[in-house]
Amino acid sequence: MSKKSMHLSIVVITMILGVMLAIQFRTNRNMELGVTADRAQEMVAELARLESDNRKFDRDIDDLTFKLEQARKGQTQARDAITDELNKAKMSAGLTPVTGPGIEVVLDNPDSSSGIFIRDEYLLKIANDLKGAGAEAISVNGQRLIATSEIRLAGSFININLDRTEPPFQILAIGNPEKLKSSLEISGGLVDYFRELGIAVKTQTHSSVTIPGYNKDLRYDYAKSVKG
Incomplete structure (x- = not known):
């Protein structure tokens, strides 16, 4: 083979190799670009999904926050309702101090020479x-009268709620002042009866009187609450 032919062959081979390398490079480049585009598309789709999930989570958080606030309000309302009922029960039982319009009655013994003295039954009457006239709360010498209160003569004293008391006796009652007063001062009523005995009695209405709560322990040794 002549030098000229050899040179021509080398040139042809070189050109062929160059073309092949160019084709290979372009193919690889296109493949790389194709993978990057696919990945970018996947990332866009993933981002859209995450954004949608975040919006859903935000809605869920708002909904749960609203429900939590409603639950807290419900708990507060329930607690307030229970507290209100408890306070009413305590007031009905005479365990808390109360105030309101009412009447004051004062009984005192006559002179000791008369031999007349105030008996426990007078206070009970x-x-x-x-x-009976609608009194909602009653106290005698600062002792609140409740369902289990005891008024009992003990020698020259009268025990009220196991506390020793003596004249003068101050009875306070909360209710309609005029109605309470009339129930005692009715003709032939207790005021007339006490005055006939020689016992000093005074009645006076008040726009506001305060009666203390029962201050002793409540014990029930035999009575039990009924369940169901």
């Missing part, structure tokens, strides 16, 4: 008449 007054309490019963006041209750």
Whole structure:
């Protein structure tokens, strides 16, 4: 082979190799670009999904926050309702101090020479008449009368709620002042009865009186609450 032919062959081979390398490079480049585009598309789709999930989570958080606030309000309302009922129960039982319009009755013994003295039954009669006239709370010498209160003569003293008391006896009652007063001062009523005995009695209405709560322990040794 002549030098000229050899040179021509080398040139042809070189050109062929160059073309092949160019084709290979372009193919690889296109493949790389194709993978990057696919990945970018996947990332865009993933981002859209995450954004959608985030919006859903935000809605869920708002919904749960609203429900939590409603639950807290419900708990507060329930607690307030229970507290209100408890306070009403305590007031009805006579365990809390109360105030309101009412009447004051004062009984005192006559002179010791008369041999007349105030008996426990007199205080019970007054309490019963006041209750019958709608008294909502009654106290005698600062002792609140409740369902289990005891008024009992003990020698020259009268025990009220196991506390020793003596004249003068101040009875306070909360209710309609005029109605309470009339129930005692009715003709032939207790006021007339006490005055006939020589016992000093005074009644006076008030726009506001304060009666203390029962301050002793409540014990029930035999009575039990009924369940169901």
